[in-house]
Amino acid sequence: MSDHTDGKGLDIETAQAQVQRVEREIDERIVGQDAVVRQLLVCLLTDGNALLEGAPGLGKTLLIRTLAETVDLSFSRIQNTPDLMPSDITGTEVIRESGDDRVFVFEEGPVFANVVLADEINRATPKTQAALLEAMEEGQVTAGGETRALPEPFFVLATQNPIDQEGTYPLPEAQRDRFTMKITIEPPAFEEELTIVDRYTGTIESAPPVETVMTGDELRAIQTLVRQVPIADDITERAVRLVADTRSADRLEYGASPRASMALVVGAKARALLDGRAYVSEADVEAVARPVLRHRVVVGFRAERDGVTPDDVIAELL
Amino acid sequence: MSEPQQQAVNADPEPHPREELLAAVSEIDREARKAAFLQAALDAMLVFVALRLALRLTPLGGGSGALVSVPLPGGLAGALGGVGIVLPDPVTVSAAGAATALTGVAWFVADALLRYDRLGVERFEADNPVVEEALRTARDTAEVDADNPVATELYRDVLGRLEDTSSRAFLRRRQLVAVVAGIALVSAATVGVAGLGLSPIGTGGDADVGAAGGAGVGGGGGAGGESSGSGGGADLLGEEGEVERGTDDRSLQLRGEGEGGAGGGGDYSGGSFDADPGSVEASRAEFSEEERPEEAELVRAYTERIRGGERDE
Numbered sequence: 001m002s003d004h005t006d007g008k009g010l011d012i013e014t015a016q017a018q019v020q021r022v023e024r025e026i027d028e029r030i031v032g033q034d035a036v037v038r039q040l041l042v043c044l045l046t047d048g049n050a051l052l053e054g055a056p057g058l059g060k061t062l063l064i065r066t067l068a069e070t071v072d073l074s075f076s077r078i079q080n081t082p083d084l085m086p087s088d089i090t091g092t093e094v095i096r097e098s099g100d101d102r103v104f105v106f107e108e109g110p111v112f113a114n115v116v117l118a119d120e121i122n123r124a125t126p127k128t129q130a131a132l133l134e135a136m137e138e139g140q141v142t143a144g145g146e147t148r149a150l151p152e153p154f155f156v157l158a159t160q161n162p163i164d165q166e167g168t169y170p171l172p173e174a175q176r177d178r179f180t181m182k183i184t185i186e187p188p189a190f191e192e193e194l195t196i197v198d199r200y201t202g203t204i205e206s207a208p209p210v211e212t213v214m215t216g217d218e219l220r221a222i223q224t225l226v227r228q229v230p231i232a233d234d235i236t237e238r239a240v241r242l243v244a245d246t247r248s249a250d251r252l253e254y255g256a257s258p259r260a261s262m263a264l265v266v267g268a269k270a271r272a273l274l275d276g277r278a279y280v281s282e283a284d285v286e287a288v289a290r291p292v293l294r295h296r297v298v299v300g301f302r303a304e305r306d307g308v309t310p311d312d313v314i315a316e317l318l
Numbered sequence: 319m320s321e322p323q324q325q326a327v328n329a330d331p332e333p334h335p336r337e338e339l340l341a342a343v344s345e346i347d348r349e350a351r352k353a354a355f356l357q358a359a360l361d362a363m364l365v366f367v368a369l370r371l372a373l374r375l376t377p378l379g380g381g382s383g384a385l386v387s388v389p390l391p392g393g394l395a396g397a398l399g400g401v402g403i404v405l406p407d408p409v410t411v412s413a414a415g416a417a418t419a420l421t422g423v424a425w426f427v428a429d430a431l432l433r434y435d436r437l438g439v440e441r442f443e444a445d446n447p448v449v450e451e452a453l454r455t456a457r458d459t460a461e462v463d464a465d466n467p468v469a470t471e472l473y474r475d476v477l478g479r480l481e482d483t484s485s486r487a488f489l490r491r492r493q494l495v496a497v498v499a500g501i502a503l504v505s506a507a508t509v510g511v512a513g514l515g516l517s518p519i520g521t522g523g524d525a526d527v528g529a530a531g532g533a534g535v536g537g538g539g540g541a542g543g544e545s546s547g548s549g550g551g552a553d554l555l556g557e558e559g560e561v562e563r564g565t566d567d568r569s570l571q572l573r574g575e576g577e578g579g580a581g582g583g584g585d586y587s588g589g590s591f592d593a594d595p596g597s598v599e600a601s602r603a604e605f606s607e608e609e610r611p612e613e614a615e616l617v618r619a620y621t622e623r624i625r626g627g628e629r630d631e
Binding site: 281 | 472
């Protein structure tokens with residue numbers, strides 16, 4: 001186990017090798033979806049939260065659970081429903097008997113884990129969704145008049161279903177902005193689906209086993225290293241200009257915030273590290289632009305009526 | 319490790335990759351400057367010879383052009399004297415020649431500055447894609463004095479990649495060859511024009527001065543600025559033939575007429591012919607005593623006789 005949590009003594013090559021081991025372990029369970037896994041790892045290395053969107057049965061939950069297992073992080077799952085209360089997430093004080101006395105003890109909710117899977121987050125009420133706001137942004141929870149720190153590293157990996165929107169509560173813009181990336185999962189190709197069937201129907205085990213190949217400390221060290229990846233001034237300017245352009249694009253009703261600029265640059269740095277480079281290229285910015293921006297912009301009514309998606313507009317701006 | 323060895327290590331520490339990178343960038347910058355200087359010098363030379371040719375073919379460059387005196391800087395005169403070139407001070411040159419030289423110098427300065435602006439490190443990066451983004455990032459990072467493990471790794475990476483790059487791309491070979499060929503062609507054309515005796519209409523022709531632009535250092539006509547009025551080659555060199563032996567003896571006779579009449583200023587004769595005073599006699603037309611000049615018929619006859627005599631001559 002490495003103890004260089006400040007990134008010192010860790011070089012790009014070693015970090016890349018560690019992340020590639022995680023990637024290989026994930027491949028043991030997840031067939032295909034290479035781009036999705038890449039984006040999820042980028043999000044992990046940037047210490048950000050991810051919103052996964054895809055139809056049911058595409059392996060969203062399995063992917064996140066596998067990630068938590070390979071990186072030796074504590075994992076908890078919140079199945080969001082309309083009757084879910086905020087205290088069900090953050091925890092609440094319960095009365096416990098201690099000898100002759102009864103004392104209030106804070107019972108930690110599922111949010112107290114390194115990796116929190118908020119499944120079908122758009123089925124929770126806005127009040128419950130808001131309970132995640134503070135946790136995602138501040139890394140802390142306030143409950144019972146007391147603020148408690150969440151464990152580090154801390155990720156909220158939420159999923160939502162693009163179909164069957166009845167009885168759902170779309171995430172407000174403010175909350176969407178707190179997700180570093182929105183990763184869309186497409187159905188697998190035919191050959192990939194054949195492999196999935198072969199892999200998961202030949203044994204009673206629910207999923208192939210995976211090894212833990214990275215510790216939390218090692219992950220923190222790599223996260224520190226990501227922030228140190230140099231980026232040229234003109235590439236930073238291009239990233240910021242791209243985000244600024246979303247605020248003046250004709251077909252967009254709302255553009256992205258400066259938080260998107262930061263996410264874009266850090267995401268590009270993480271992608272560079274994944275490729276084993278000590279510098280950011282323009283291709284890195286272009287590669288992370290869609291997942292970073294697609295949930296932060298709102299397509300105008302007329303453009304939406306014409307079938308224009310946020311990805312289309314971002315592609316134009318690129 | 320012994321003490322002397324330790325001192326040697328301390329005396330020659332390995333430079334930090336950042337310092338090495340900055341030195342490499344400076345080296346690239348120097349190469350860009352040299353390339354800009356070379357190309358600008360060739361361009362200016364082409365402009366200079368082309369202007370010379372143009373002036374030779376236009377009335378502006380005629381021998382009747384104004385002359386200007388250009389004082390030589392002391393250092394320049396000394397330097398030229400050191401290599402055996404002695405120029406009068408001030409040098410008298412034609413205005414057209416001076417303008418040509420000044421245009422060449424101005425072209426060189428402007429061209430060099432513009433080219434250097436375009437031939438910076440950015441041009442090097444564009445010409446060497448293998449190092450483009452890495453070098454750009456490393457330069458930006460080094461300028462802000464970033465010193466972390468990843469930045470150091472980047473510096474080392476870029477320094478390694480620079481070994482596979484070249485600054486040859488600074489020199490546009492086709493452009494250089496074209497300019498050199500242009501200089502050769504225009505120079506040949508200039509010599510041809512001089513040899514064929516082409517001259518601007520209504521002027522004596524060559525008005526360029528050797529001192530202008532250094533093109534004719536020690537060349538004819540440079541010091542005096544005299545126009546030779548060059549025509550064809552025969553005019554310049556004379557007819558071929560045997561040269562007779564001359565003589566140093568000369569006789570000079572001055573004759574003055576105190577009356578102040580026509581041609582009373584003096585009569586100069588010199589050279590190798592004999593100036594016999596008796597060989598030339600003054601004569602004037604006169605009438606016979608028995609004839610009367612008032613008669614018109616007689617005047618007409620005399621007039622016709624005189625005209626007839628002129629035609630015979």
